Structure formats: C-alpha cells, structure tokens
Amino acid sequence: MEFRDLKTQYQKYKNEIDLAVQEVMQSASFIGGKHVNELEQQLAEYVGVKHCITCANGTDALSLVLMAWGVKEGDAVFVPDFTFFSTGEVVSFNGATPVFVDVDETTFNIDTEKLEKAIQKTLAEGKLTPRIVIPVDLFGLPANYKKVERIAKQYNLLVLEDGAQGFGGNIDGKMACSFGNAATTSFFPAKPLGCYGDGGAIFTNDDELAQLLKSIKVHGKGNNKYDNVRIGVNSRLDTMQAAILQIKLRAFIExxxxxxxxxxxxxxxxxxxxxxxxxxxxxxxxxxxxxxxxxxxxxxxxxxxxxxxxxxxxxxxxxxxxxxxxxxxxxxxxxxxxxxxxxxxxxxxxxxxxxxxxxxxxxxxxxxxxxxxxx
Missing domain, CATH: 3.90.1150.10 (Aspartate Aminotransferase, domain 1)
Incomplete structure (x- = not known):
C-alpha cells in the first residue's frame, strides 16, 4: 500500500506525461518558454488571481515574497507553531524574527484569538515591529482568513498565505492561494498538485509586487537577465516540471x-x-x-x-x-x-x-x- 500513490497516477497519465517530456527534450528549451508561461496563466485562472509567478520550490516562494516586502531585522512575523519548518525558516533566513502562535485543536490551523494576543504582546514588549502573519493551510484545509485578515487590517500587518498543502481547497468557493496580500504553494511530489521534482508558485493581485518578484527570482534582472538592478536569487521552475504540471493540473481539476x-x-x-x-x-x-x-x-x-x-x-x-x-x-x-x-x-x-x-x-x-x- 502506498502512502501517496504517485506510481498509479503516472501509469494513468503515462502517455501524456511522456509526450510532454519528449516535447521539451526535442525543443531543447529547458528554462522558461511556453510551458512555463502557459502553466502560470492556467494556475492564475484556476485560483482566481491576476498573477502567478512560478519558482524553484515552495520555500523559495515564501522567501521571495518576504524579500519583496523588505522584511528585515527587528521585524516580527507571526507563524503557526504546528507546521513544517520552512514557514518559520524563511523568516529567520530573511533576517526577521518568527513569533510562533498556537493552533486550533480542531482545524490544526493558526488560532486567531491567540494570534491577536501574540501581536498585542509583541507590541507591548516593544522589541520587535509586527509586520506579517503567515497562516498555513495545514493538511489541505484553508486557515480562517476572515478572522486573520480582520486582525491583520486592525494591526496594519501583511498576510502571506502559505498554501503549500492547501492548493485546491476553498472557503465558500474562494480558492486557496487567493487569500491575503500574496499566497504561495509548493509542487513537491507529495503535495496535492505535485511535479516530479521541486517547484513552487506565488499568487497575487498586486501588479507591482508581481513585477518585483519576477525580477528578484532571476538575479534581480531589469530589462533582461544581464541587466541587474537589484540583488536577487536564482529560483525558476524548469520547463520539464511545467510540462508535467500542465498534465497533472488537468487531472487534478477533472x-x-x-x-x-x-x-x-x-x-x-x-x-x-x-x-x-x-x-x-x-x-x-x-x-x-x-x-x-x-x-x-x-x-x-x-x-x-x-x-x-x-x-x-x-x-x-x-x-x-x-x-x-x-x-x-x-x-x-x-x-x-x-x-x-x-x-x-x-x-x-x-x-x-x-x-x-x-x-x-x-x-x-x-x-x-x-x-x-x-x-
């Protein structure tokens, strides 16, 4: 018995996946190209946002947004205590301080009452500046964004939805990865929508943020990759994975x-x-x-x-x-x-x-x- 049966999935879509991979091989277009562009459009349409920016993995997706938002030392970022390490890791990696918040015993997602108390405590201590909250859609269930977004607005915080496990979920028809100021997901093979390696994506309706992310993820490029206007990273979804994900996205939806x-x-x-x-x-x-x-x-x-x-x-x-x-x-x-x-x-x-x-x-x-x- 398989815990997450990727073998059966491959056998069902073997012909389509193999053809998609061969097309990439024959075109010799391994980075960027039509498969990546088409996938980003398809993902944005499915989630219901203006922009989807793919990248190398789900951890990078979170980190890229924090970089774009200028997170720095002295900033507090509120993260659920019960989740995978990367959600807190990216906060420290970008120089800020994670503030962990206990979760709801029923949903496993961030406890909104305890979130507000953690924000108030941080403000009272005066050592850190509350900046961002990163709710996690744990095990596939979207967090309570109605309350999270209300609290964030009250305390002037940005909301970054960690939808690494939540892609495909929804609240009253509003899709996961469409909440907050920006959202991310992961295409790690075992995720609801997974590729055959690592991959990730960022979703947002913010035009300016989208353009900034597209620059940061490719060495801070300007007009082209040899025109570097800021310090960035190298974080791209490769074309092979994009071609595979196009097949798997259709199966996921169908x-x-x-x-x-x-x-x-x-x-x-x-x-x-x-x-x-x-x-x-x-x-x-x-x-x-x-x-x-x-x-x-x-x-x-x-x-x-x-x-x-x-x-x-x-x-x-x-x-x-x-x-x-x-x-x-x-x-x-x-x-x-x-x-x-x-x-x-x-x-x-x-x-x-x-x-x-x-x-x-x-x-x-x-x-x-x-x-x-x-x-």
Whole structure:
C-alpha cells in the first residue's frame, strides 16, 4: 500500500506525461518558454488571481515574497507553531524574527484569538515591529482568513498565505492561494498538485509586487537577465516540471480533488466513533494533503503506528516536534505553556494513506487495523 500513490497516477497519465517530456527534450528549451508561461496563466485562472509567478520550490516562494516586502531585522512575523519548518525558516533566513502562535485543536490551523494576543504582546514588549502573519493551510484545509485578515487590517500587518498543502481547497468557493496580500504553494511530489521534482508558485493581485518578484527570482534582472538592478536569487521552475504540471493540473481539476474528498468521506464513515477524525468547518473544502487522526496519548499513537506497520500499512507523523522546540530556533525565548495544543498534537496525531487513487479495500484494511487495535 502506498502512502501517496504517485506510481498509479503516472501509469494513468503515462502517455501524456511522456509526450510532454519528449516535447521539451526535442525543443531543447529547458528554462522558461511556453510551458512555463502557459502553466502560470492556467494556475492564475484556476485560483482566481491576476498573477502567478512560478519558482524553484515552495520555500523559495515564501522567501521571495518576504524579500519583496523588505522584511528585515527587528521585524516580527507571526507563524503557526504546528507546521513544517520552512514557514518559520524563511523568516529567520530573511533576517526577521518568527513569533510562533498556537493552533486550533480542531482545524490544526493558526488560532486567531491567540494570534491577536501574540501581536498585542509583541507590541507591548516593544522589541520587535509586527509586520506579517503567515497562516498555513495545514493538511489541505484553508486557515480562517476572515478572522486573520480582520486582525491583520486592525494591526496594519501583511498576510502571506502559505498554501503549500492547501492548493485546491476553498472557503465558500474562494480558492486557496487567493487569500491575503500574496499566497504561495509548493509542487513537491507529495503535495496535492505535485511535479516530479521541486517547484513552487506565488499568487497575487498586486501588479507591482508581481513585477518585483519576477525580477528578484532571476538575479534581480531589469530589462533582461544581464541587466541587474537589484540583488536577487536564482529560483525558476524548469520547463520539464511545467510540462508535467500542465498534465497533472488537468487531472487534478477533472477528478483528483473530488476523488480525494470521497476517500475522506469513506474514512470518516468507517472511523466514526472509533477515533477522532478530521473536521471540515461549514463552507470549507479541503484538498486533503493529509488525512490526520488524533489518538488519546503518545503511547497509543505510537502503538497504532507500529500495528499498522506490522500489517504493511504506511503512516506518517506530521509533526513530531513543535516549531518553538526546534533547535534552529533555540536562540529565541518562548513560554512552553503558550503552546498547549501544539504540544498535545505532536504527541497524538497520525496521518493515514491518502490520495485520489486509494481503493476502497485499502481504506477498509486501514480502518480494520485501527478498529481492532482500539477495541
């Protein structure tokens, strides 16, 4: 059984993907070109924004926006404590200070009440200047942008949506990666829309920001790549990945997003009353980068993971350590008591096999092991 079955996906679209790759090989256009331009247009149209700027990976996407916004030492950037390392990493990489905020126990996304308290605390301390909040669409579920954007407006903060796991989700029809002042996503192979390597993208309606990002991502270019008007980086989505993503985007829109939500519903039906299953609030739609359950304790969680492994069933723990406990941030001071929910989640969550191609019998097998273990 595959945790995220990329092999079956490839076999289904093998002919189209192989032809797309061969076209790139035959054209010898490996950087830029029509595939990248077409993909950016298709992605922008799907998300519902004016601009999509592709880049080398999801981490770069976040970092590029922070660079464009002039984030610097002394700035505070608010980040959920329960997420992948890169969301906080890019803040420190660009010289600012990440301020970690506990998450909601039900949605796993940033707790908006605690976000406002963290902003107020930072202002009261007077050591850092609040600049940005980076909500994460964890496991495919968009964050509570209605409240996040209200708080950001009140305190004059920019909002950068980290949609690395959220691409395809929506809130009342408004697509993930269309919230905030800018948004990013990742095309890492295991993401809802993944390529066959690394890749990322930035989404925005801000014309000026879009132009600046296009410059920064190619060595700070001006009229051309040999006219360098600012210090930038080298972060481009290669043409091969763009060609592959065009095929996979069509599949994602046509059936994959619907199929992964059908799998979510089947899991929930079979696990109802047995274990704590994901809850999707009214009006929200998840792209289910992960299907994550909660156990009663670390011992129970670890025991279940071992039992699943005995039965040939893969599972993953996202995440084993809170952001505020990562050694890379050991120079920062945090009160562990402010992260009660994240500390608990790191000891009790377990993600099960989840993808658009998972079979009914696979879900049945996973659920039977869980039921037998917990009875």
């Amino acid at each position: 059936h994959e997003l619907k199929d992964v939500n059908k799998a979510y519903q089947r899991y929930n039906q079979k696990l109802n009353g047995i274990v704590e299953t994901p809850i999707i609030p009214d009006g929200y739609y998840s792209s289910f980068a992960q299907y994550t359950i909660k156990l009663q304790s670390k011992e129970q969680r670890d025991g279940l993971q071992a039992k699943l492994k005995e039965n040939g069933i893969p599972s993953m723990i996202y995440y084993i350590k809170p952001m505020h406990k990562q050694e890379a941030f050991s120079n920062l001071v945090f009160d562990d008591n402010e992260y009660e929910v994240t500390n608990k989640l790191c000891n009790t969550v377990l993600s099960l096999p989840m993808h658009p191609y998972i079979k009914e019998e696979n879900i049945e097998a996973v659920c039977n092991v869980i039921q037998d273990f917990l009875k």
